[in-house]
Amino acid sequence: MSDRNASAAAFGWDFQVNSAMLLMLENIREAKSVRVEGADEDIEIVLQDQSKIYAQAKAVVKPDDYSNVIEKLTKALETLSLAAKNGDGSLFTYMTNSANPFNNQRTISYFTGRTHLGYDELPDSAQKKIEEIIQQKGYTDLNMHHLDVRVIPFYGNDLKNRYKEIQACVNEFLSEVNVASQGINTEIMQIWQRDLFQNATQTDRAISISKKEMIWPLIVLVVDKAVASEYKKDFNDDEIDDIERKYKLIINQNTLSYEMISRVMTDHRKSKQKPKEFVENHWNEYLDVVNSVEADEQTKESLVKIILYRILVQRHYIRDIKRGANL
Amino acid sequence: MRFVEFTLKEGFFQKTVKFSEIANIIYSEKNTAGKTTFLRTMFYTLGYPVPSTKGIKFEGMEFWITVENNDKYYKLYRHNSYLSIDDGNENIDYSLPTDFYEIQALITGCDNRDILDNLLGASYMDQEKGWTLLNRGKVIGNISFNIEALVRGLGGKNCADELLQLEAVKRQLKKYEYMHSVAEYQEAIRETGEDIEYDAPDEVIDRRIEVLRSEKEPIADELKQIKSILRKNKMLVEYIADMKLTVQSPSGEEIPVTRDTLVGFIDNNEFLTARREMLTADLEDINRQITSLEKQKGKEEQLFKVQTAIEAFDSDIKRISVDAIATQRIIEQLKKERQKLQERIRSMTKQDNGVVLELHNCISAYAQELDVSETYVAPNEDYIFTNDLKSLSGTILHKIVFSFKLAYIKLIKEKTGLILPIVLDSPTGREVEHSTVEKMLKIIQRDYSRHQLIVASIHDYDLKDKKIIEFKDRLFSSTDLMKVGE
Numbered sequence: 046m047s048d049r050n051a052s053a054a055a056f057g058w059d060f061q062v063n064s065a066m067l068l069m070l071e072n073i074r075e076a077k078s079v080r081v082e083g084a085d086e087d088i089e090i091v092l093q094d095q096s097k098i099y100a101q102a103k104a105v106v107k108p109d110d111y112s113n114v115i116e117k118l119t120k121a122l123e124t125l126s127l128a129a130k131n132g133d134g135s136l137f138t139y140m141t142n143s144a145n146p147f148n149n150q151r152t153i154s155y156f157t158g159r160t161h162l163g164y165d166e167l168p169d170s171a172q173k174k175i176e177e178i179i180q181q182k183g184y185t186d187l188n189m190h191h192l193d194v195r196v197i198p199f200y201g202n203d204l205k206n207r208y209k210e211i212q213a214c215v216n217e218f219l220s221e222v223n224v225a226s227q228g229i230n231t232e233i234m235q236i237w238q239r240d241l242f243q244n245a246t247q248t249d250r251a252i253s254i255s256k257k258e259m260i261w262p263l264i265v266l267v268v269d270k271a272v273a274s275e276y277k278k279d280f281n282d283d284e285i286d287d288i289e290r291k292y293k294l295i296i297n298q299n300t301l302s303y304e305m306i307s308r309v310m311t312d313h314r315k316s317k318q319k320p321k322e323f324v325e326n327h328w329n330e331y332l333d334v335v336n337s338v339e340a341d342e343q344t345k346e347s348l349v350k351i352i353l354y355r356i357l358v359q360r361h362y363i364r365d366i367k368r369g370a371n372l
Numbered sequence: 373m374r375f376v377e378f379t380l381k382e383g384f385f386q387k388t389v390k391f392s393e394i395a396n397i398i399y400s401e402k403n404t405a406g407k408t409t410f411l412r413t414m415f416y417t418l419g420y421p422v423p424s425t426k427g428i429k430f431e432g433m434e435f436w437i438t439v440e441n442n443d444k445y446y447k448l449y450r451h452n453s454y455l456s457i458d459d460g461n462e463n464i465d466y467s468l469p470t471d472f473y474e475i476q477a478l479i480t481g482c483d484n485r486d487i488l489d490n491l492l493g494a495s496y497m498d499q500e501k502g503w504t505l506l507n508r509g510k511v512i513g514n515i516s517f518n519i520e521a522l523v524r525g526l527g528g529k530n531c532a533d534e535l536l537q538l539e540a541v542k543r544q545l546k547k548y549e550y551m552h553s554v555a556e557y558q559e560a561i562r563e564t565g566e567d568i569e570y571d572a573p574d575e576v577i578d579r580r581i582e583v584l585r586s587e588k589e590p591i592a593d594e595l596k597q598i599k600s601i602l603r604k605n606k607m608l609v610e611y612i613a614d615m616k617l618t619v620q621s622p623s624g625e626e627i628p629v630t631r632d633t634l635v636g637f638i639d640n641n642e643f644l645t646a647r648r649e650m651l652t653a654d655l656e657d658i659n660r661q662i663t664s665l666e667k668q669k670g671k672e673e674q675l676f677k678v679q680t681a682i683e684a685f686d687s688d689i690k691r692i693s694v695d696a697i698a699t700q701r702i703i704e705q706l707k708k709e710r711q712k713l714q715e716r717i718r719s720m721t722k723q724d725n726g727v728v729l730e731l732h733n734c735i736s737a738y739a740q741e742l743d744v745s746e747t748y749v750a751p752n753e754d755y756i757f758t759n760d761l762k763s764l765s766g767t768i769l770h771k772i773v774f775s776f777k778l779a780y781i782k783l784i785k786e787k788t789g790l791i792l793p794i795v796l797d798s799p800t801g802r803e804v805e806h807s808t809v810e811k812m813l814k815i816i817q818r819d820y821s822r823h824q825l826i827v828a829s830i831h832d833y834d835l836k837d838k839k840i841i842e843f844k845d846r847l848f849s850s851t852d853l854m855k856v857g858e
Contacts, residue, residue, distance in 0.1 A: 239653060261646030268643070293590075294597055301598070301647075303605040303640050310636065363639050 053106050060104035060199055062241045063211045064088060064140040066234075067197065068100055069259065070218040074371040079259075081241055082251040087124065092135065099128040100138040108200045111148045118146060119178050125192070126184030137192045142199035147171045159210050160196040164189050208234065222369025224362075229266050236262050260370045267366065268359045276354040288347050292338065295348065299334050300355045309356045320357035324350050373480060374793055374824040376438040376445065380413055382428070385848035391826065392839035393440075395817065398828040399842050406847025407828035408499055411797050412512065417450045419468055419475045420492055423513035428847070439479055441790070446479050482788045486525030491792065493517025494780035499797035499828075503770045503804065507756060519757060520721045522780065526787040527725035531717050538713045545706040548699055554689060555696035561686050577669045581662055588658045595651040602644045609637055718757070727787070728753050731779045738775035742811065744768055749775075770804045774812050781820065793824040800831050810834065 062081060065088040069079040072090055080089040088100035101121035105113060118139065125137045139146070145153050152168040164172065171194075179187060201207045215234045219225075237259060241252060277285055289296065299305045312330075313323050328349045335345045366372075379388040389410075398407045409425040416422040417435040424430045435450045447458040455466040457478060466475050477483040480491065493511045497503065501510055507519035524531065609631045617629040627633050631641075722728055732753050739749045748768055749755060756776075764772065781792050794816055799809045810833060816825055817836055827833060832840070 236650065236653075239657075257642065258646075258649075261642050262650050264643060265647045265650060294593065297594065297597055298601065301601045301640070301644055303634075303637055304608055306636060306640060307634075359643075360636065360639075363643065367639075 056106050057102075057104045059207075059242070060142055060197075061088065061102040062238060063199065063208065064100065064102035064195075064197065065090075065241060066237050067211060067214045068098065068138065068140070068195075069256075070214055072098060073218065073256065073260075076256055078253055078255040079241075080251070080253040087128075088138075088140075089128075095133065096135040097128075097131075097133050098136045098138060099125055099134045100140055101125055102140040104141065104199065105143045106200075108142060108144060108198070111143065111145050114141070114143045114146055114148045115174075117141065117143075118174075119182065122175065122178055122184050122187065123182065126179070126187040129186040129188065134191065137187060138195060139192065140195045140197060142197055144196060144198070146194060146196060147174050149174075156196045158196075159198060159213070160194070162194050164192040164194075167194060222366045224263070224267050224366065225271060228270050229263075233263050233266055236266075256370065256372060260366060260372050264363055264366050267362050268355075272355055272358045272362060275358055276351065284344075285347065285351070288344060288351065292348055295335065295338060296352055296355065299352045300359065305334065305352075306356055309353060310360070313357060320354065323357065324353045328353060373439055373441040373791060375414060375826070376440050377436075378414055378417070378438075379436040380410075380417075380847075381434045382432065382848065387848055389841055391824065391841075392837060393824055394821075394837040395825045395835040395839065396827065397833060397835065397838055397840045398826065399832060399840050400830060400844065402845070403830055405843040405845060407843060408797055409847055410843070411496070411795060411826070411828055414795075415492060415496060415512075417448055418479070419448075419450070419455055419466070419472050420515060421469060421513060422515070441479055441481060448475075448479070480788075480790050482790055484525045484788075486521040487784065487788060488525075490517050490519075490522040490525070490780075491784070491790075494522070494777060494784060495792040495795055497777065497794075497796045497799070502797065503773055503799075506769075506773050506776055507758065520718060522784075523725060523727050523731070523756075524721045526783055527721070527727040529721055529723075529725060531720050534713055534717045534720065538710065538717065541706055541710045541713060545703065545710060548703045548706060551694055552696065552699045552703060554692060555694040555699055557689055558692075558694065559696065561690065574669055577665050581665050581669075584658050584662050584665070588655065588662075591651055591654050591658070595648065595655060598644055598648045598651060602641070602648065605637070605640065605644070609634060722754075722757075727783060728756065730786075731756050731783055734779035734782055735772075735775045738778050738815065739772055741815065742771040742775065742808070744771050744775070748772065767804065767808070771808065778815070778820070781823065785823075791822050793826060794820060795826045797828045798830070799827065800829060806831065 065079050065081045068088060068090055069076055072092070075092045075094075077091045077093055080091070081087070082089075088098075088102060090098040090100070092098065101124050103117040103121050105111075105117070118141075121139050125139070128134055129137065144156050146156060147168075147170065149168075149170050152170055155162065155168050155171070164175070167175075172189075175189060175192070179185065179189065198210050199207055212230065212234055215237075216230050219230055219233075240254060240258070240262075273289065309331075312327065313320070316323050316327065318326065328346065331349050331353060332345065334352065335348050338345060338348065340348070374393050375391045376393075377388065377390050379386065381387075398410060400407055406428075409428055412422045412425060413430060413433070413435060414437060416430050417437040418439070422430070431452045433451075436447065437450075438445060438447045440446075445460060449456045449458075450468075453468045455468055455471070455475060457464050457466065457475065459478075468475075473483075473485055473488055476488045476491070480488070482488060482491075492515055493505065494517070496511065498505075498512050501512070505511060505517060508517060511517050523529075612634070613630050615629070619627050619629060621627060631637055732755065735756065736746075736749050736751075740746065748764065749772065750758075777794075781794065785791050799812070800806050809831075813825070813827070813833055813835060816823070825835070827835075
């Protein structure tokens with residue numbers, strides 16, 4: 046029995062973490078940070094204007110088990126009503142993975158798939174149910190018109206299936222910030238899940254992550270993957286992967302040191318050339334950075350070109366993603 | 373053959389009973405006075421491997437019995453596996469169970485083993501099994517009765533070769549069945565997932581740890597480098613900021629040179645910090661995996677130490693290669709062969725064997741006399757070999773069993789001249805009615821008057837020339853205390 050409870054609790058926590066991630070991504074432009082707390086299944090998103098989105102994430106282990114959904118809804122409304130007392134809530138969100146969050150077969154078509162409905166858009170019977178609970182239990186601090194409901198399909202032991210909708214959200218976000226999601230989307234999702242989930246479970250089950258902490262790992266991934274794929278098009282060189290692997294530390298050293306970045310950026314600005322042109326025309330001015338490398342001339346040339354190209358291109362990605370996330 | 377005198381001795385107690393050559397009733401009021409033990413020890417003294425009864429160990433006791441056969445007297449003495457026979461001329465020593473047949477041949481005058489094997493079942497009716505033992509089964513302990521063998525012996529048929537073959541097949545079958553059960557055992561441990569490998573897990577874990585360590589190395593190197601770049605960048609910017617420089621933009625705005633105004637520095641710093649955090653997390657992941665594997669390894673080592681006998685056995689069993697399917701096939705073949713041999717032996721037993729008909733006639737006659745409806749004893753001669761006992765109700769079964777017994781005894785006498793004593797242990801009991809028993813005993817006294825009759829019972833029966841041997845309380849009473857010096 047306790048085993049089942051433990052796994053149900055872990056499942057609930059997983060849903061909460063992923064809900065927090067999803068809510069953060071949907072509000073990324075206005076958001077400053079996200080806070081997840083296990084005890085009350087609380088999610089808090091602090092916005093730029095210091096107001097907060099309070100969310101409650103309640104999961105059912107079996108998606109077709111509706112026996113507890115009203116109980117879960119009631120609990121969520123109770124916690125949201127408590128949060129409303131703080132007076133800084135701009136939005137109150139109830140998040141669940143049940144396709145029938147009001148246990149009413151007639152309204153089930155409202156909640157199929159990933160759904161986001163404001164209180165005023167909810168079917169009448171659902172509105173009535175919420176009103177009824179709020180009246181009966183005295184959760185009157187909660188303004189129903191600031192309430193919305195999100196349904197996120199989230200079930201199964203196969204994680205690929207469980208995170209299907211979460212992954213879809215991540216992909217949507219990536220395309221909004223103009224990042225080709227291929228090869229990055231799953232990795233960044235896992236990093237976010239890890240940062241929220243693992244860190245939180247290991248400490249006191251409450252974790253706060255700033256937008257900065259969320260977005261920079263994405264930039265790192267994009268620079269690693271997307272930038273490389275971009276300049277590879279221009280190199281026509283099969284050996285490029287080899288060189289990248291073999292001289293990873295040299296490339297890192299020179300693309301990440303501020304001194305080197307400044308040097309390249311300043312030269313580039315002065316030259317008024319496109320990055321590709323600049324690399325072709327000036328690569329031999331930077332051979333000093335690969336002096337210590339024992340390699341043939343051809344390899345050294347490729348290495349310098351990779352370094353220069355990376356420095357020039359990574360800036361665009363950093364700028365674009367920061368802009369997209371309003372960082 | 374008759375029992376003349378029987379003495380049994382346990383420690384200081386000794387009891388001697390003299391038998392009437394016609395009819396004896398071993399009588400006691402209570403059921404626990406040792407009548408059954410007494411009867412069983414008589415046959416034990418003759419050399420039969422009769423198991424001890426509750427509370428009395430035959431092995432530690434001494435027995436003397438005098439039997440008479442064909443006007444010859446044999447005085448037998450038995451103590452555990454030692455047995456001696458004094459026939460008046462000489463005293464011969466025997467060792468049991470090796471000399472069993474020799475002993476029986478001497479005192480019965482019959483040397484056919486098929487008959488000797490089945491004399492006890494014909495002569496003795498055990499209180500527990502006797503009244504349901506019809507034509508094959510256990511008489512007492514492991515002593516069995518088999519009508520086929522008896523019929524063969526009485527009919528002078530010999531299937532020694534076939535019997536040897538049958539024995540060989542049975543032995544083989546048993547071995548293959550053991551083999552098959554090993555296969556089943558293997559299957560069971562495999563199915564329940566209890567086949568913990570004790571031989572290789574450390575190697576597997578070690579290999580995984582090795583892989584993780586090799587993955588860890590470049591990450592650690594990169595992390596070290598990132599940290600160093602971060603430090604150098606910071607030093608550079610601090611150095612620049614310390615110079616307190618100010619630059620002028622084309623619009624004329626004066627800008628102090630600090631870490632915040634250096635183009636791209638903050639981004640660079642954030643980028644490096646993010647990468648450092650990611651690498652740190654990766655490293656922690658790997659370390660966590662290594663730690664958990666090492667813990668697991670420790671656990672496995674512990675497990676190995678406390679590997680129980682059953683686990684050791686399981687892992688040994690698993691190494692035995694048994695082909696379950698092939699074994700099963702051989703078992704099926706052997707079973708067929710066994711059946712064929714048994715059929716052959718049976719048919720050889722019955723073929724042109726007058727004993728079968730004689731037995732059948734005799735059984736039918738007695739059954740009829742005991743009011744068993746003809747429908748129960750089938751007219752088919754083969755009926756005497758029947759396996760179908762379950763359809764018979766208690767009383768009818770007892771009557772039929774009794775008829776069979778009488779038929780055996782009669783035929784044994786006719787074919788070998790051996791006049792067996794008839795020993796009945798507690799005939800009244802269960803479904804056997806007193807009146808039926810009286811009727812049976814009358815038949816014995818009428819048709820088997822030359823056979824000595826010994827009945828153990830808590831009832832007295834109306835018998836001609838009966839001698840009542842009364843037991844009080846126990847097998848040994850105080851009067852049985854051996855008189856020292858006598």
